[in-house]
Amino acid sequence: MAERKLIGHCPVCSGKLYISELSCRDCDTKIRGEFEIPPFSKLDESEQEFLILFLRSRGSLRELQRELALSYPTVRNRLDALLAKLGLLSKHASREEITEILDKLEQGELSAEEAAALIRKENFGEIL
Helix, strand or coil: CCCCCCCCECCCCCCECCEEEEECCCCCCEEEEEECCCHHHHCCHHHHHHHHHHHHCCCCHHHHHHHHCCCHHHHHHHHHHHHHHCCCCCCCCCHHHHHHHHHHHHCCCCCHHHHHHHHHHCCHHHCC
16 A cells, blocks of 8 residues: 655645644544644645755764755755744754845945845844
8 A cells, every 4th residue: 555645734725734633543432622733744845855964964064065965055045944834943044044135235335224124124133
């Protein structure tokens, strides 16, 4: 029999699913209630594969970059998207993002007001 995968959203309306019954195969005990679906079950197959590769590389983005033949920023963005989906990433700027804004300011691509607005909008102020 084909293995069935647990899904986190309703295929009809995209609503959040929950588990309503747990059963023991040995003694046929059944526990009914409303149980949360584990966070990793909310990831699609490609996200789960990425997470497994990330763990296998012991968290080394450089190693993951080589294994996936992707650029470092692409790997970092995929990890950030995964963390965000799991609710583990707060939206604060990285030093790289702040540097990017400051570089644009220095090159005249942004005014001081625009740079300040970007920093405030993205809640970057906590790093500065």
